[in-house]
Structure formats: structure tokens, C-alpha cells
Amino acid sequence: MHITEEQSQRHVLSLTVANEAGILARIAGMFTARGYNIDSLTVADITQDHSISRITIVTNGPPRMIDQIIAQLDRLVPVHRVVDLTEVGPxxxxxxxxxxxxxxxxxxxxxxxxxxxxxxxxxxxxxxxxxxxxxxxxxxxxxxxxxxxxxxxxxxxxxxxxxxxxxxxxx
Structure with a gap:
């Protein structure tokens, strides 16, 4: 089956973020404001000094929409990095x-x-x-x-x- 540009696909996004008050609300708000759906969301502190957290978001959408989500997440100041695990490889x-x-x-x-x-x-x-x-x-x-x-x-x-x-x- 050939995947067309508009077919919705499941994507697992992994974000590293500064551990700041309100970052989760800002990320969820960005999804809500643009009408994107979050299928799964997890957050955990990943550093010994509690300065960085990892947020894992599972969402669905056509490639163009996923690219927009990643770009918008990248623009949020406390976000250090966004990686689409679905695209990086195993x-x-x-x-x-x-x-x-x-x-x-x-x-x-x-x-x-x-x-x-x-x-x-x-x-x-x-x-x-x-x-x-x-x-x-x-x-x-x-x-x-x-x-x-x-x-x-x-x-x-x-x-x-x-x-x-x-x-x-x-x-």
C-alpha cells in the first residue's frame, strides 16, 4: 500500500524540556489551540538535579501536520529538543x-x-x-x-x- 501525503499516521514524539512550572500546560494548550489530538502523554524528570524532563506524546496526523506540530513545539522556549521517534529509526x-x-x-x-x-x-x-x-x-x-x-x-x-x-x- 502506498502512503499518500494526507494519510494519518501514528507518531511518537519525545521532547526534552526545562523543568519549569507551566510547560506541560503550554504544550497541551498548543495542541488544543490548533485542534491536534494527543493520544498519550507522559512526563518524567530525567536528570539528577531535576532540571530536565522528558515528555513523550503520541499523536496522529498526516506528515504535513506532524511537521507543523514539531516546528511549533521547537519554538517553545523551554523545549530543548523534539525528536519524532517514528522517523528516526528503530x-x-x-x-x-x-x-x-x-x-x-x-x-x-x-x-x-x-x-x-x-x-x-x-x-x-x-x-x-x-x-x-x-x-x-x-x-x-x-x-x-x-x-x-x-x-x-x-x-x-x-x-x-x-x-x-x-x-x-x-x-
Whole structure:
């Protein structure tokens, strides 16, 4: 299939920013003001002196729109660097989720079986429910949640995507 200029594609953007009050609000406001959607957003302090944070944003759009987003993010003063992990080459991305599933009898057994297949870890259990911890790609977590929905999914909490370039290169 040939990708045309206007087809929407998923992009994982990694930003390094000065750890300043309001930077997250400015970035989210930039997306909102221009009608761009954020599918996932994570923020974490990445330096020992707490001066720099990494923000990972997952968004969708045609290449032209993604280029605009990157250019506008680059113009924000506390933003040091914006890297589109999707474009730079091989990268690793992961998300963590806590998945609460209720069930007894066969549903309980099936939930444990599926958790084993997906390498989900039981982090809490009662006689009527489990909380599983699962780490992986967004697709893996979506699939696990979909299967658990059929058994007795109660709720799910997700961290959002984080990603790093493979190899010795740094963002």
C-alpha cells in the first residue's frame, strides 16, 4: 500500500524540556489551540538535579501536520529538543497498565491463563477479583484489555507510552 501525503499516521514524539512550572500546560494548550489530538502523554524528570524532563506524546496526523506540530513545539522556549521517534529509526516503546478483572470459577481460571500468556503479573488478588500489571506495546495492552473485557474487566489504568531510540544514540 502506498502512503499518500494526507494519510494519518501514528507518531511518537519525545521532547526534552526545562523543568519549569507551566510547560506541560503550554504544550497541551498548543495542541488544543490548533485542534491536534494527543493520544498519550507522559512526563518524567530525567536528570539528577531535576532540571530536565522528558515528555513523550503520541499523536496522529498526516506528515504535513506532524511537521507543523514539531516546528511549533521547537519554538517553545523551554523545549530543548523534539525528536519524532517514528522517523528516526528503530526505537523501543512501552506502556504499563493495571487491569482489574472480577470473576469466579471458570472466568477466574481463564483470566489467570490469559495473564500467563500475556506475561501479566498478579499484583493484587481477592476472592472475587485480580489486579494484573502488564507492560508492553499499546497494541499488546489493548488486546489484553479486550480479552479481559469478555471475562469481567472492571477498570484499567494506563501510564501512556514512553520510548527511547535503540543503540547508543540519545535523544
Amino acid at each position: 526505537y523501543v516503546e512501552r506502556e504499563l497498565a493495571l487491569v482489574k478483572v472480577a470473576g469466579t470459577g471458570d472466568h477466574r481460571i481463564e483470566a489467570l491463563r490469559l495473564a500467563e500468556v500475556f506475561r501479566a503479573k498478579v499484583v493484587d488478588t481477592t476472592i472475587e477479583s485480580f489486579i494484573f500489571e502488564i507492560t508492553g506495546t499499546t497494541e499488546k495492552i489493548d488486546t489484553f484489555a479486550g480479552l479481559m473485557r469478555q471475562i469481567g474487566l472492571v477498570e484499567i489504568g494506563r501510564t501512556g507510552v514512553v520510548g527511547l531510540i535503540r543503540g547508543k544514540a540519545a535523544i
